[in-house]
Amino acid sequence: MIHTALDGALACALAWLLLAALALVPAGGAAFARRIAFPLGAVAGLALAAFGLLAIWEPPASRTLVLGLPDLPFHVRLDPLAGFFLFLLGAVSAGISVNAAGYFRAEAPGRLALIGLQYFVFLASMAMVVLADDAYLFMVAWETMALASYFLVTTDHDQPAIRSAGFLYLLIAHLGAIAILLCFGIMHGGRGDYTFEALRAAELAPYWSTTAFLLAFFGFGAKAGMIPLHAWLPEAHPAAPSPVSALMSGVMLKTAIYGMVRVVYDLIGDVRWEWGLVVLAIGAATTLFGVLYALMQHDLKRLLAYHSVENIGIILLGLGMSLVFIGFGHPAAGALGLIAALYHTLNHAVFKGLLFLGAGAILHSRGLRDLNDMGGLVRTMPRTALYFLVGALAISALPPLNGFVSEWLTFQTALQAPVLREGAVRSLLPLFAATLALAGALTAMCFVKVYGIAFLGQPREPRHPAREHSGRDCGPLEQLGMAWLAAGCVALGLFPTAMLAALDRVSVALTGTGLADEALGAGWLWLVPTTASQAAYSPVIFLVVIVAVVLLTILLVRRFYHGRVRYSHPWDCGFPEQTARMQDTADAFGQPIRHVFGPLYLMKRHLPGAEDPSPRFTLKIEDRHWYWLYLPVARLAEYVSARVAALQRGRIGVYLAYSFLTLIALLAFAT
Amino acid sequence: MGGSVSGQIVNLLAALLLLIAFAMLSQRRVLSLVRLLAWQGAALAASTLIVAHSTAQPHLYYSAALTVALKVILIPWVLHRLIDRLDVRWDVEPLINIPTTMLAGIALVIFAFALATPISEMATTLTRGTLGIALASVLLSFLMMIARRKAIAQVIGFLAMENGLLFAATSATYGMPLVVELGIALDVLVATFIFGIFFFHIREQFDSLDISHMEKLKED
Incomplete structure (x- = not known):
């Protein structure tokens, strides 16, 4: 009998732990994991999402578990903020788990058992991080999460490169954990009570609260992948199996955002505007750096990892503006920034999970991860191509998909700058908004590159892939997982007002202030951040207009040009022999950016001379x-x-x- | 009460303890070291006995008996046997020469007294002046462990340190609870046996009890 959302969420976490234990049972073997464990994990994820959503609308519930050390029991609590992140974890992991059931079908039973154990422990520990209500349980869950993901990253530990990637990840994760531990120590101030209740009640001197903030920002930032602590991300994400990359990039980075919001807004409480400027500066640098380096990558998963860095930057921009506004005493604008950041957190989880699953599908089907070898995949993998397109459009922040909504909300927050009386800060905020706009455009360029190179054009690789790769589109389970996340991209993009109302509850519970009444009362059709006269956006109308214009154009073309189509060979520049290798490559696509932002990159280039008997151009971009x-x-x-x-x-x-x-x-x- | 006869005798025994500690510091022969250890144990037992008598603390009688049985008889006997079996009767060459060690020892005694004076002034016990001596003999034994090259001298230093500790406990607080004292006595006995076993292993490995051979065990 389930009384509250909290019990339900705990039951889901327990179910994941049970699945982790069951995955080790050798009797079922691979078939068990594939047919039962991963689908059941997905069901538990869906249930968790439902309980999380329920918790957003309920008053906070807390409970003391019988686990833990003597006299030091575990406390759990489910409030709207935790509910929101449980929703994110459950909903996104459901799609990834279904995909994993198909993705791991060819694994050897022994390896699959270990993957299953680590995968479900990883999921359960993330749920416990969000549910924790004392620093003790939080750190235990946090470290369990780090260790489980470390072992998942090093699944292919027989390769030295993957071992060193795992080591780098573990090292930075531990540095972050130390900072978080110290932060809890400072907030606790030697009273011997580590429940969040006590930490919340503690009054800190400004000096100490700033130290606690910096430690928390460093510690959670290391996990989130903000610069300069991002180095593990582009190493660890490509090393892990694709569903794991999706889970790490989509969900685990978000637990770091959760921790940051929980500690800064909830536990420290007294927000100062200087903190906001720190977050803004680092966020802007992270955004630009992430997208500029993503443009230079030709390994698809590395590229996606750098985009995770960029998106964490965007989330930090939203959080930073929110801190600035709250610090200066404008809670309404601050709430808008917080909501924008949280919405982008959810959106990034959905579309980045989808994109990593797509990259995994390509890797499985073709054994390819280098964009320079791909091409024309839309013909052999039409379904994957469709879902990947949805993800690519969403991450490029194109309306009417979800990426646009949250980036637009972040812009709207920046446009609240005139309420500030402090001239310097007021003139800084538009600069950060401009950074965001630049990053958005560069992201779109990057995904034009990815989609154009990988899915369109002619295949660049030999016609017949290696024996162990099917060369065909991925199986139904993998498609189902991607379809679920793609549907999420569309739903979150078309009906943002429902999510906005939920996020408003989170903001009210956390900061005491939410959106203006006019914003909430605008109805399901219009998304209004402040007042309708200032700004409003309706994704549904936007979609209707797009569809109408396209249909009209098709109609007109058919009506007036049909029958007069002329077929001929394309102009070949007077060079009749053309091969697939003459298409633009991924590196070529990034060349203009490499030119403009040259000083930012560390390039190692080899340009062959005229006399070189075997000319080969090589280019290496280093961080x-x-x-x-x-x-x-x-x-x-x-x-x-x-x-x-x-x-x-x-x-x-x-x-x-x-x-x-x-x-x-x-x-x-x-x- | 500090001026009473028993107080005087305890002070005398304390001085004796310190003297023996210095004697151990200057002694080169292993057999004499063991004999000095036995004498130190005897002085400790005598002082415990006097404190027990003058304060009528019955458990201190047991403590004194235990000290005699263990530190005056059993452990010296074990050490004698060890020395016979290992055939290490000859001199133990010190790492630091003896006059320097003695000077350092004097400095330590002054330090220990400076440290103990404020504590002794607060104490109301019979033997309050002796805390500094107890601390000094602990430090002197430690110094002996550092200054000697042979493993067996270090074990003797360790046992002498334990004597100093026990004396501190008796003089400052009329002894620890009997259970604790029994525990410590057992620990010391076991440690002696374990050290004995170690000696054989060390000699088997390096053909000598010289601890400088153990530098080879360092990781590079």
Whole structure:
């Protein structure tokens, strides 16, 4: 008998844990995982989404579990914010789980059992992160999530590149976890009570609350992939199997956003506008950096990973503006920014999950991940091509799909800048909005490249793929998973007002303020962020107009030109022998951007000379962060450890002297 | 009460304890070290007995008996056997020469007294002046462990340190609860046996009890 949404959500998490344990049972083997475990996991995901949605409209419920250490039980709580993220987790993971049931069909039973165990532990731990109501359970779930995803990333651990990608991920995840732990320590202030209730009630001095904010921002930012802590993302996402990449990029990054919102808005509480500027600056840099590097990638999954970095930047822009407005005492505009950020969180989860699943379908069908080898896939994989197109349009923020709605809301937040009285900040906000606009245009360019190179044109690879790849479109389960997420893209794009009402509840529960009454009362057709006279957008009318214009054009063309079509060969520039390799490549597509933003990239280029007997042009784009941040830090760590290792002399006398001197020092200073 | 006869005797025994600690620091021969350890144990037992008598704390009698049985008889006997079996009667060459060690020891005693004075002033027990001595003998034993090259001298230093601790407990608080004391006594006994086993292994491995051979175990 389920009393509240909280019990239901806990039951779903428990169901995932049970599935994780069952996946290890060898009797069922691969068929069990494929036919039962993953579909059941998807059902649990749907149920979790339903409970999450229910929780948004219910008062917060909390519960003390009988688990945990003696005198230190686990607390769970389900409020609208947690409900929203549970909805995201459940809904997106449902599609991914269905897809995974098909994707992993060819795995060996032993590997599949491990994947199933880690996959469901990963899902359950993410649910527990969102449900946690004390720092203890939060950290336990957070670390479980990091470890489960680490093992998923290193599924193919026999390859050294994947092992090192996993190590980098684990390292940055732990750095982040340390920062989060310290942040909880600061908020807790030595009172011995780590429930969120107590952390919320704690009054912090401005200095300490800023320190706590910076630690939380660093810690959660490391998990979310903001620069300069993004380096693990483009390594780990391509390394993992595609449903896992979809889950990590779509959902796990969002738990970091959840943590950031929970700690900054809820636990610290007293928001300061300076924090908002920090978030805005990092968010803008992340957005631009992510999209510019994405444009340079030709590995599809790496490209998508860099787009995750970019989208995290967009979410941070929304959050940053919200913090600035709230800090200056304009809670209504702040609520709009928060809602825009949360909406983009959901949207990114849906379309990035979809795109990673599409990349997985291509990888399975053709064994290809390099865009420069793809081409003409729309003919062999028409379904995948359709779903991928929906995802590509959504991420490019084209109306009437969902990406547009949240980016538009973020713009609308930036346009609230005139309410600010502080001139400097007021003039900064449009700059960030301009960054967002630039990033949006570059994203669209990037996906024109991806879709044009991969799905359109002529195949660039040999006609017959390797034996282990079917070359055909993916199976029905994989298609179902993608269709579910594609439907999500369309629904969230066409009917944003329903989600907006839910997000308004989240905002009210969190900050005490929501959207203006006029915005909420505008009806299902019109999306109004503030007042109808300022801005309004109706995706349904937009779609109707698009469809009408297209139909009208077709009609006119048919009416007036039909029968007068002339067929001829295209102009071949006077060079009659054309091969598929003469098409534009992915690298060629990025060339203009590479030219304009040249100083941002670290290019290693080899231009063959005229006399070269075997001319081959090579281009390698490297991340500058490696050279100015990561490698120096690594060298410093090595240097310091070498110095510390000098303490180890191997002589008992010296070791005894260490403890003797410590004892003397302690005796001398303790009195 | 500090001026009473029993107080005087405890102070005398404390001075004896410190003297023995210095003697151990300057002693080069292993057999003499063991004998000094036994004497230190005897002084400790005597002082415990006097404290027990003058304060009428019955559990301190047990403690004194335990000390005699263990530290004056059993452990020295075990160590003698070990030395016979291992054939290490000869001198133990110190790492630091003896006059330097003695000077460092004097500095430690001054430090220990400076440290103990404020604590002793608060104490109301019979033996309040002796806390500094107890602390000094702990530190001196530690110094001996650092300064010696042979493993067996380090074990003796460890046991002497334990003597100093027990003396501190008796003088500052009239002893620890008997259960704790029994536990510590058992620990020390077990540690002696384990050290004995280790000695054989060390000698088997390196053909010597010189701990400088163990530097090879360091990871590079």
